[in-house]
Amino acid sequence: xxxKFSLYACALLVLVSALSVxxxxxxxxxxxxxxxxxxxxxxxxxxxxxxxxxxxxxxxxTLWSIFIALLIAIPCGICAAITASELxxxxxxxxxxxxxxxxxxxxxxxxxxxxxxxxLPFLQAVFDMxxxxxxxxxxxxxxxxxxPTIMLMSMDALQQVTREQREAGQSLGLDWSTQxxxxxxxxxxxxxxxxxxLALGRALGxxxxxxxxxGSLDRLPQPFYNILQPAQTLTSRIGREIGEAAFxxxxxxxxxxxxxxxAMMGLTISLLGKR
Amino acid sequence: MKAVIxxxxxxxxxxxxxxxxxxxxxxxxxxxxxxxxxxxxxxxxQEHGLYGQVAGSLLLMLGATVIAAPVALAxxxxxxxxxxxxxxxxxxxxxxxxxxxPPIVYGLCGLILFVHLLHWGISLLAGQVILAVIILPxxxxxxxHALERIPGEQTEAACSLGLNNGQLIRRVWLPAAWxxxxxxxxxxxxxxxxxxAPILFTATVFSGVVWPDSLFSPVTSLQTxxxxxxxxxxxxxxxxxAWGAAVILIALILLFSAGALWLRRVQYRHRRMSG
Numbered sequence: 277x278x279x280k281f282s283l284y285a286c287a288l289l290v291l292v293s294a295l296s297v298x299x300x301x302x303x304x305x306x307x308x309x310x311x312x313x314x315x316x317x318x319x320x321x322x323x324x325x326x327x328x329x330x331x332x333x334x335x336x337x338t339l340w341s342i343f344i345a346l347l348i349a350i351p352c353g354i355c356a357a358i359t360a361s362e363l364x365x366x367x368x369x370x371x372x373x374x375x376x377x378x379x380x381x382x383x384x385x386x387x388x389x390x391x392x393x394x395x396l397p398f399l400q401a402v403f404d405m406x407x408x409x410x411x412x413x414x415x416x417x418x419x420x421x422x423x424p425t426i427m428l429m430s431m432d433a434l435q436q437v438t439r440e441q442r443e444a445g446q447s448l449g450l451d452w453s454t455q456x457x458x459x460x461x462x463x464x465x466x467x468x469x470x471x472x473x474l475a476l477g478r479a480l481g482x483x484x485x486x487x488x489x490x491g492s493l494d495r496l497p498q499p500f501y502n503i504l505q506p507a508q509t510l511t512s513r514i515g516r517e518i519g520e521a522a523f524x525x526x527x528x529x530x531x532x533x534x535x536x537x538x539a540m541m542g543l544t545i546s547l548l549g550k551r
Numbered sequence: 552m553k554a555v556i557x558x559x560x561x562x563x564x565x566x567x568x569x570x571x572x573x574x575x576x577x578x579x580x581x582x583x584x585x586x587x588x589x590x591x592x593x594x595x596x597q598e599h600g601l602y603g604q605v606a607g608s609l610l611l612m613l614g615a616t617v618i619a620a621p622v623a624l625a626x627x628x629x630x631x632x633x634x635x636x637x638x639x640x641x642x643x644x645x646x647x648x649x650x651x652x653p654p655i656v657y658g659l660c661g662l663i664l665f666v667h668l669l670h671w672g673i674s675l676l677a678g679q680v681i682l683a684v685i686i687l688p689x690x691x692x693x694x695x696h697a698l699e700r701i702p703g704e705q706t707e708a709a710c711s712l713g714l715n716n717g718q719l720i721r722r723v724w725l726p727a728a729w730x731x732x733x734x735x736x737x738x739x740x741x742x743x744x745x746x747x748a749p750i751l752f753t754a755t756v757f758s759g760v761v762w763p764d765s766l767f768s769p770v771t772s773l774q775t776x777x778x779x780x781x782x783x784x785x786x787x788x789x790x791x792x793a794w795g796a797a798v799i800l801i802a803l804i805l806l807f808s809a810g811a812l813w814l815r816r817v818q819y820r821h822r823r824m825s826g
Contacts (some may be wrong), residue, residue, distance in 0.1 A: 279716060279717050279720075280633075280716070282625065283625050283628055283629040283632065283633070284629065284633075286621075286622055286625035286626055286629060287625070287626055287629040287630075289622070290622065290626050290687070290691075291645075293684065294645060294649055296660075297649075297652065297656070297657070297660055300660045300663060300664065301656070301659070301660065304659075304663050351559050352559055352560065352562055352563040353563055355555075355556045355557070355558075355559035355560040355563065356559075356560040356563035356564050358556050358560070359556060359557055359560035359564070360560075360564075363553070363556075363557070372564065374812065375567070375568060376567070377808070377812060378571070378805065378808070378809075379567040379568075379570070379571065381741055381745065381801075381804050381805065381808045382570075382571070382574075382745075382801060382804075383744070383745030383746075383747065383774060383800060383801070383804065384745070384747060384748075385745075385747045385774050385775075385777045385778055385781075385797075385800075386574060386777065386797045386800065386801060387570075388777075388778070388781060389574075389777065389781055389793060389794065389797055390570055390573065390574070392781055392784065393784060393790065394573065420566060420567070420570070423563050423566075423567065424567065427563060452552070452553065453552040453553070456552070477650075477651050477653075480653060481652075481653020481654055481655060481656070482653075483653075483654075483655045483747070483748035484747045484748055484751075484774075484778060487748075488778075488781055511653065511655055511748070514655055514659065515655065515748055515751065515752075518659070518662065518752050519751075519752050523663075523667045531659070532659060532663075535655070535656045535659040538652075538653050538655070538656055539652045539653070539656045542651040542652045542653050542656070543648055543651055543652065545651055546647050546648050546650065546651025547648070547651075549647070549651075550644060550647065
């Protein structure tokens with residue numbers, strides 16, 4: 277009886293707190309939506325001291341950095357998974373997996389150090405930039421951070437293709453590349469896809485590393501494909517400004533609105549992953 | 552085709568290892584007893600040593616685990632005991648959705664609720680609860696997975712012997728599922744150690760605290776300390792301390808995640824031999 281009661285109580289507690297997260301965000305960002313209106317989502321200017329709260333630069337920055345990260349991490353991660361699980365001998369593949377699992381555990385702030393003190397000087401030298409702070413830097417950092425996720429999930433997916441399937445392919449006389457594209461990839465794709473979506477969610481919410489390298493400048497890329505200039509993402513804006521925004525002010529509420537947008541994007545991505 | 556794939560895989564296989572190597576190369580020389588204890592050290596951020604930060608990180612992580620573990624266990628048991636199959640899938644979906652929300656958003660919610668509305672201020676407890684919420688979905692999903700792997704025959708046999716729910720849990724479920732649950736717990740602890748953004752503005756300060764007086768006083772932590780040091784990149788001594796702190800942090804995280812990997816390996820071997 278006591279057991280049943282306490283289990284029910286715990287479950288109720290979790291359910292209530294889960295549901296209260298979006299309610300909280302909505303409630304806390306309400307003053308902002310009322311003051312600035314929904315149109316501030318595509319407003320281009322963000323100057324909290326002049327009460328201009330356009331979210332578009334941060335949203336664009338988030339999308340750009342994720343796009344760059346995926347553009348690099350998907351092909352590299354999947355190819356690495358294929359190499360590890362199909363080409364390397366078994367004991368080397370296991371070592372590669374352990375290495376990747378270790379790397380998946382390195383905290384984002386340490387990647388941030390690498391970005392700040394290795395990547396930025398490198399970009400500065402190569403592209404002749406002022407400091408190296410840029411969307412490109414953020415995208416490169418993110419790609420490094422989500423690589424282990426994509427590779428590990430893809431490797432799992434490839435190794436779950438049954439031996440019968442492989443043998444059937446071989447007995448048909450398929451060569452290696454046909455076997456890969458016609459037998460292995462179609463079978464493993466659902467697993468790879470959920471790995472990619474997981475990585476996408478991680479890239480979306482990544483704060484520290486991005487915050488250190490993106491430059492935190494609220495400006496739309498000019499022209500829109502210019503990824504070599506400092507920019508801002510939703511996460512870096514929250515991280516940079518939440519400390520200085522007074523509780524209860526419109527600025528604070530605007531940052532909550534940025535958090536709400538992040539949460540909605542994250543939820544959309546995990547809903548996509550459920551299918 | 553093989554060549555192209557290996558070519559794409561190379562950066563994914565080499566770069567992460569190079570990163571880890573670089574961190575160690577930079578951080579290990581900077582580490583000695585003085586940097587850790589602060590004896591005889593002077594200068595920006597060095598006179599207190601790093602042990603306060605290590606203690607803060609561990610306190611945050613332990614608190615989060617102590618809060619999250621019982622709730623996670625209770626929720627998993629509740630789901631398996633009392634919910635129908637359909638509702639069980641709803642629970643896992645909900646947990647996946649919660650996992651999809653970026654950690655910094657939980658930080659924002661915690662900032663409003665704990666720091667401002669409940670007047671805890673920037674405090675150890677706020678950080679612990681926020682981290683607990685962040686690792687909760689992982690813990691529950693892992694426990695659920697472990698419970699699902701228990702063969703139905705065992706549960707049925709236990710029930711037909713007339714065991715009540717409490718006995719069923721204590722005598723059948725927990726003995727079979729605890730290694731997998733512990734694996735999940737260790738992974739959750741590693742995760743709690745590596746999260747930085749959500750505690751940056753809710754639990755930690757830069758300096759002035761070595762050992763928190765109570766649950767309601769702010770702490771320092773390795774993660775956020777690295778972040779603050781990263782902004783002082785012009786000072787080469789500070790850079791050294793930052794890399795040293797990064798190595799300590801990674802070592803702590805690896806302690807937990809390597810434990811988890813080892814446990815998983817043992818279980819895998821065990822299952823393969825018995826099944």
